[in-house]
Structures are given as structure tokens and as C-alpha cells.
Amino acid sequence: MIEVKHLTKRYGGHTAVCDLSFTIGDGQIYGFLGPNGAGKSTTMNIMTGCLAATSGEVTVCGHDIFEESLQAKRLIGYLPEQPPLYLDRTPREYLGFVGRAKGLSGQELHRQVEHVMSVTQISDMADRLIKHLSKGYKQRVGIAQALLGDPKIIILDEPTVGLDPRQIIEIRDLIKRLGQTHTVILSSHILSEVQAVCQTILIISKGKLVACDTPENLEKLFTGTTTVELTVEAQEAEAADILRGVGHVTGLRAEDAGQGQCRLILDTDLGDGDAVCRELFFAFSRAERPILRMNTTRASLEDIFLELTAAQTAGDLKKKEADEA
Amino acid sequence: MRAVFRHELSSYFSNVTGYVFGAFLLLFTGIYTMAYNLRSALTNFEYVLGNMSFIFLIIVPILTMKVIAEERRQKTDQLLYSLPLTMTRVVLGKYAALLVMLLIPMGIISLYPILLSAFGNVYLPASFSALIGFFFLGAALIAIGVFLSSITESQAVAAGICFVVMLVNYFISDLASYVSSSAFASFAAFTAAIAVLGLIFRLMTKSGFASLVLMALLEFCLLVGYILKSSAFQGLFPKIMEQLSLFDRFYQFVDGIFDLRAIVYFLTVIALFLFLSVQSLEKRRWSE
Numbered sequence: 289m290i291e292v293k294h295l296t297k298r299y300g301g302h303t304a305v306c307d308l309s310f311t312i313g314d315g316q317i318y319g320f321l322g323p324n325g326a327g328k329s330t331t332m333n334i335m336t337g338c339l340a341a342t343s344g345e346v347t348v349c350g351h352d353i354f355e356e357s358l359q360a361k362r363l364i365g366y367l368p369e370q371p372p373l374y375l376d377r378t379p380r381e382y383l384g385f386v387g388r389a390k391g392l393s394g395q396e397l398h399r400q401v402e403h404v405m406s407v408t409q410i411s412d413m414a415d416r417l418i419k420h421l422s423k424g425y426k427q428r429v430g431i432a433q434a435l436l437g438d439p440k441i442i443i444l445d446e447p448t449v450g451l452d453p454r455q456i457i458e459i460r461d462l463i464k465r466l467g468q469t470h471t472v473i474l475s476s477h478i479l480s481e482v483q484a485v486c487q488t489i490l491i492i493s494k495g496k497l498v499a500c501d502t503p504e505n506l507e508k509l510f511t512g513t514t515t516v517e518l519t520v521e522a523q524e525a526e527a528a529d530i531l532r533g534v535g536h537v538t539g540l541r542a543e544d545a546g547q548g549q550c551r552l553i554l555d556t557d558l559g560d561g562d563a564v565c566r567e568l569f570f571a572f573s574r575a576e577r578p579i580l581r582m583n584t585t586r587a588s589l590e591d592i593f594l595e596l597t598a599a600q601t602a603g604d605l606k607k608k609e610a611d612e613a
Numbered sequence: 614m615r616a617v618f619r620h621e622l623s624s625y626f627s628n629v630t631g632y633v634f635g636a637f638l639l640l641f642t643g644i645y646t647m648a649y650n651l652r653s654a655l656t657n658f659e660y661v662l663g664n665m666s667f668i669f670l671i672i673v674p675i676l677t678m679k680v681i682a683e684e685r686r687q688k689t690d691q692l693l694y695s696l697p698l699t700m701t702r703v704v705l706g707k708y709a710a711l712l713v714m715l716l717i718p719m720g721i722i723s724l725y726p727i728l729l730s731a732f733g734n735v736y737l738p739a740s741f742s743a744l745i746g747f748f749f750l751g752a753a754l755i756a757i758g759v760f761l762s763s764i765t766e767s768q769a770v771a772a773g774i775c776f777v778v779m780l781v782n783y784f785i786s787d788l789a790s791y792v793s794s795s796a797f798a799s800f801a802a803f804t805a806a807i808a809v810l811g812l813i814f815r816l817m818t819k820s821g822f823a824s825l826v827l828m829a830l831l832e833f834c835l836l837v838g839y840i841l842k843s844s845a846f847q848g849l850f851p852k853i854m855e856q857l858s859l860f861d862r863f864y865q866f867v868d869g870i871f872d873l874r875a876i877v878y879f880l881t882v883i884a885l886f887l888f889l890s891v892q893s894l895e896k897r898r899w900s901e
Contacts, residue, residue: 385620
């Protein structure tokens with residue numbers, strides 16, 4: 289379990305992470321999502337003890353990452369953004385070094401090295417020099433390194449960047465399998481990836497946490513506004529009258545579609561699209577105005593992501609304007 | 614620490630630097646042994662070591678340039694930071710591997726006086742005292758090289774700075790004789806040294822204000838000292854320069870003096886620069 293409290297990191301005048309607080313529980317896959325330069329890597333570097341925070345604290349299973357760094361680091365396997373590989377070594381030698389540095393030796397070291405190589409499917413490349421491996425294999429050697437010593441928490445910074453689509457799928461499957469036995473935290477600026485793999489998403493923008501929930505809840509939270517698009521056989525005014533009797537309608541755009549029909553776009557504050565449709569159906573049937581077409585749309589996670597990160601930017605802009613005024 | 618030691622040692626054998634270092638050391642010892650002991654028929658092996666100590670100027674930068682700089686460039690330092698290792702252990706592990714790289718050719722070289730003694734009257738205690746001095750000199754220079762490698766990302770820059778630092782150290786006692794021994798000259802030289810120190814401090818901390826305060830403070834102390842007792846400044850700067858020379862300490866061993874104070878001096882230099890290397894690694898965690 290990782291607890292991050294009021295984390296702030298400044299580089300000179302630039303604030304990369306600003307008062308970030310969150311808790312990572314056990315046995316799930318967490319995704320850090322944010323546009324480039326949002327502070328994901330900085331946060332991960334601080335969580336793994338590679339970087340010192342300007343203020344705030346990080347505890348890993350009760351061990352402060354700076355006060356009790358050795359105990360804390362034993363619980364974490366970390367793959368930085370750029371896999372830290374010694375290019376003139378073979379994966380086997382490299383993993384041997386990392387394993388020894390993590391306190392393994394003898395039979396146990398040998399067993400674990402073989403194990404992580406088979407998990408990451410690099411056994412075939414075990415005795416080639418790392419510099420001769422493809423990007424995908426290098427990435428896997430990096431992941432294998434993080435798995436050594438059987439840490440409880442595995443932190444992967446952008447594990448699929450620069451890989452081809454097949455390799456991306458393989459790495460994602462690997463991460464999903466790891467998620468069954470470990471707590472995995474990964475970062476990405478690609479939404480579909482986080483959506484496909486993670487059980488909890490933390491959206492970070494400009495060094496701040498803007499949302500933290502499951503993908504479904506996030507969708508629900510922000511699609512509390514189901515949008516219904518329908519075509520009815522009625523005049524605009526008539527339709528507006530009928531809709532007055534329907535609850536949860538927060539917005540209405542209507543346009544004449546000709547031939548005595550009109551097209552309506554409704555915003556509702558109800559997340560459950562079916563309930564809205566049902567209510568609309570009965571309202572219009574009571575007025576004997578047939579619904580010809582009806583269609584609900586929910587905002588996708590992508591919209592939410594854009595909205596959240598853009599809202600942040602817009603908020604900042606407004607604040608800046610206010611400051612200047 | 615053992616993991617780092619093992620890893621470093623095997624990396625010296627898996628690329629050329631380790632072999633180049635050993636080969637150069639053995640080649641020059643061979644040439645000088647030929648010249649002094651075989652051709653000139655001197656029985657003093659210590660002269661060989663005394664005259665070839667400049668070889669460190671070339672081989673120490675080769676050996677140490679990449680030790681930390683390369684980790685930075687390849688971003689493998691992130692691995693070291695994330696592993697459950699303290700930076701002290703990382704530096705000690707790396708340094709121990711470097712010492713082994715020095716010890717291997719030294720082990721071979723230490724056979725030379727024994728071989729020579731079969732054909733002439735070699736005073737072995739003097740030879741071995743010089744060998745020990747030579748080893749400590751190399752160990753101290755390597756510690757300096759490790760530190761210089763830790764302050765930059767580029768091997769070439771590390772090697773360049775390392776060479777210059779060692780060159781200055783090699784000639785420092787000669788340079789000292791050019792500095793006037795008058796009290797005012799010492800005062801002026803100290804002022805210049807403070808300016809250089811301030812500049813280095815400015816480069817390392819990127820804080821112009823702090824370095825100005827430091828310089829002003831040091832200059833004030835210097836001025837007070839100079840006004841109160843200017844006679845103490847007579848010849849002080851050249852004297853300090855001479856004290857800084859690592860090579861001069863080693864020449865005592867060549868002259869047949871096994872000077873424990875020199876050993877302590879070398880050990881102090883080693884400890885200081887390894888400590889600075891650890892600090893340099895730790896610092897990056899804060900300012901990266």
C-alpha cells in the first residue's frame with residue numbers, strides 16, 4: 289500500500305507536481321493518466337525514491353521512502369520511462385546483478401532470474417547482448433528487472449511507449465497477469481490503454497490529481513448527463529410542452545425536421561439511459577405523438593479525460609486573467 | 614555492495630578499458646625496467662616506479678571516466694536509485710572494483726624486483742615500499758577520478774577534467790616555486806583561489822547570491838588574518854600548494870622512506886573524494 293500525502297516538486301521556478309495526495313490499495317492495477325508533462329513520471333520517480341520531493345511524504349506499507357528507504361524499496365519494482373539497461377550485458381547477467389542488488393543469492397537468485405525471464409518471455413534472448421535486442425525485448429528486460437525479488441508493488445512508467453501494436457498487446461496481457469498477484473501502477477498518456485488494463489484510474493493534469501475512480505464510475509460520474517436524440521411527429525412548441533412533464537431534462541435543443549416532424553436533443557442529469565427513454569416513451573404516447581427515432585449517447589472516457597484536463601487548463605487561464613486584472 | 618562490485622568488475626573485463634589500463638601500466642613498467650634495471654644496470658627498482666608515475670595521468674582518466682558518467686548518460690543511475698542500495702555502497706562497490714583493476718597489474722609488477730634479485734643485489738624492502746606507495750598514489754588518483762566522473766554526464770568531459778586535475782597536481786610543486794613567497798603575493802593568490810572556489814560553488818549550486826556571500830565571508834576572514842598577522846602569510850601559499858601534491862608524497866617512498874603519514878594522507882584523500890562522490894550522487898536526487 290502506498291500513501292502519498294501533499295506531494296510537491298518544484299524545479300527552479302517550475303512546479304511539476306503540486307500538492308498531490310492519494311492512496312494506492314492492494315492487489316489492483318492502477319493507471320496514471322495525463323497528458324505529456326502532467327507530472328506522471330515525476331510522481332513515479334518520487335514514489336520509488338529516485339527523486340526527492342520538495343515537500344510532502346510517501347510511505348510504502350508504512351515505510352517512509354526517504355527515512356526507511358531500503359525497506360520501502362524492497363517492496364517496489366520500478367521500470368522508469370527509459371529502461372535502465374546496461375547495453376553491453378546480456379539479460380541474464382543484467383538480471384543477475386539486479387537480483388543480487390535486491391539481496392538474492394545462490395539457488396534463489398537463479399530460480400527467480402529464470403522465473404522472471406519466462407514470465408516476460410525473454411528466455412530465448414537470455415544470452416544475447418542487450419544492445420542487440422529490439423525495443424520490445426528491451427522493454428521486457430526492463431519489466432523482468434522490476435519483477436525480481438518478488439516485490440509487492442510494481443511501478444511501470446509508460447511501459448508500452450515505442451512498441452508495435454502486437455508488442456503492446458503482449459505487454460498489456462503481461463501487465464494484466466501481473467495484476468492478479470501484485471499491485472501494479474502504470475502510467476500512460478494513452479487513454480484506451482489505461483481503460484483496457486486498469487481497475488482504477490488516476491487522472492493527473494498540471495501536477496494535480498483531477499479524478500480518481502474506476503473507469504465505469506468515472507464514466508457514470510461525468511455521464512450523469514445522458515444525451516438523448518429523438519425525432520417525434522410534433523411541432524416544436526408541442527414537444528416542448530410534453531417535455532415539461534418529464535423529469536431530469538436539463539437542456540433542450542429542438543429543430544424543425546419538416547413534414548410535421550421535429551428533432552430534439554435532450555440533456556438529462558440521469559446516468560441511466562434506459563430510464564430516460566422509458567419516461568420519454570410514455571410521455572409522448574400519452575400525448576399521442578409518436579416517437580419515430582430515439583438514440584442515447586453517453587460521454588466516453590475520452591470525453592471525460594479531455595474535459596477534465598481541459599477544464600484544468602481553462603481554470604488556470606481564468607485564474608491567470610483574474611490575477612492579471 | 615558486493616553486487617555492484619561484481620557487476621563493475623565483470624564490466625571491466627567485458628570491454629577494453631580494464632585491459633587497456635593493465636596493458637599500459639605493464640608496458641610502461643616493462644620499458645622503464647628495461648631502461649633502468651637492465652640497460653643501465655641499476656639495482657633500484659623504485660627508480661622505475663618513481664620515473665613512470667606520470668603514467669597515471671593517462672591511465673587513470675581512461676579507467677575512471679565512465680564509472681559514474683556513463684550511468685547518467687544511459688539513465689541506468691535510475692536503477693541504482695530505485696534498488697535497495699545506499700549510494701555509499703554503490704560508490705564503495707565501484708571503487709573496490711577499480712582497486713582490483715589496479716591491484717592485478719600491480720601484482721604482476723611486484724614480481725619484477727623478485728625476478729631482478731635473482732641476477733643482482735636488489736634491496737627488496739625499498740622496492741616493495743615503493744610499490745606500496747605507488748599503489749596508494751594510484752588509489753588516491755582513482756578516487757579523484759571517480760568523483761570527477763560523478764559530476765558530469767559525458768565520459769569525454771570527465772576524462773578531460775580528470776587529466777587536467779592530475780596534470781596540475783603532477784606539476785603543482787614546480788608551480789609553487791614560481792609563486793612569490795612575499796606575504797602580499799600569498800594574500801593575492803588566496804584571493805584568486807577564493808574567486809575560483811566561488812565560481813565552482815556558483816556552478817554547482819546555481820545560486821549566485823550564496824556564492825557571493827561565501828566569497829565575501831572567506832575574503833573577510835582572509836583580510837582579517839592578513840591585517841592581524843601578515844608575517845604568517847609569508848610563503849604560505851606555495852607551501853600549501855606543495856602540501857597538495859600527491860606525487861611528492863609518493864617520491865618519498867622512492868627515496869626509500871616508508872612514510873606512514875603519507876599513507877594516512879592518501880587514505881584521507883581517498884575518503885574525501887569518495888565522500889564527495891556519494892554526495893554528488895545524492896545531490897542529483899534533489900536537483901534532477
